[in-house]
Each structure stands twice: as C-alpha cells, then as structure tokens.
Amino acid sequence: MTDPPYHVAILQVTPTATDADGYAAALVQMRELAERQPGYLGSLSARTDDGDELTIVFFTDEQALRAWHDEPRHRAAQQLARERWYERYQVHVARVERAYRFPDTDPASRTG
C-alpha cells in the first residue's frame, strides 16, 4: 500500500440464495477486472458474523475509484447483482487520511 491520502470503498452485501454459481463467477471476473484498473491498490474480502459479505477496495484517489464504479462491465455486473444476487447492500466511499501498522517496520503489505 501507498501512504495516505488514498480512497477506499466499503461494500456490505447481504446476498440472495439466487444463482449462487453465477454470482461466484461474477465475483471472480470483477476481482480480476478491478486489479487491472488504473489506480487499484488492493482489496480485502471478508464475511461478517451475520453472513454478510464485506468487500473493501483501495484506489489511489476518488477519480480512480469512480472510474472503476463506472466501468461498463462493472456496471453491468452491478445491475445483475441488484436483480439477482443482492438482497441488500450498503456502500461507504471514504478518503483515507491516516494509516498505521504493527509491526511498523514490516515492509510487506497484507493488503494485496
């Protein structure tokens, strides 16, 4: 990861039980596509205790994050997600102002 400032999108999804295979395939495609986007810094995927999916994606700046949001194949996947795969979701877009880590001498990022 780079030093702040950079941008982050936090996406919390409650998935439906519909078309799980299609959803899984789309997630792989979107992850690969995101990694090739200009300004992509890294991402994290996690699952909450309630079974929601949490995706955190870091970009260099607001413009790069918005370009990823508007990427045509990503937009098509978002539309399908609302129709089939997402029962609900919530997104927070934020500007990272500070970042720190422990041990602070570690040169390798866990965020890849």
Added chain:
Amino acid sequence: MTDPPYHVAILQVTPTATDADGYAAALVQMRELAERQPGYLGSLSARTDDGDELTIVFFTDEQALRAWHDEPRHRAAQQLARERWYERYQVHVARVERAYRFPDTDPASRTG
C-alpha cells in the same frame, strides 16, 4: 447510520494463537465500551478468507474517533494486544464522503 460526512476506522488484524480466551473477553469489553463512546455510530466485524479479523467502526467525526482511540481502557487493551494477541495489524482511518444503499428506501440500517 447518519448521512456523510462521518469517519471510519478499518482495522485488519492477524491474531496470534496466544491467550485466545483473554483476547475474546477483551473484544467483548471493547465492543461494549465503544458503543458507549460519544459519537459512536456502529461497527462491523468480519473474517477474511485468510483468517484475518476485520473490524470497521464508524464515528461521527475525527475527534470522536480519536477520543475512542485514546480512551484509557482502550489504550491498555491495545498495549496488551500488541504484546499478546496481535501478530500484526493494519489500520486505515478515513472520512466517509458518500454513502448509498440498496434498496434505497430501506429505513433500517444493517450497521448497528
């Protein structure tokens, strides 16, 4: 949740295998303490595919988030965590600029 702007801390932890019971108890205590902090808006806990713990906590503003960081019992727990419970961690502190959800007519927040 409130409308932006508000603040968020994203904490990614790789836990040790040391004193798991003590760590679990501290997590419960810190969650209860956070919920009583001025400006607390909500939090999410999740686990990544790699087994890292992801905690996302929302506060009204930078000052409230910093006050939580500096709360004496929280500081003591952070110190213990570095000594016993955290193999490594990474924190991002960010200002949320935009937020949206689907369905956008839903009055209830999943972030509690």
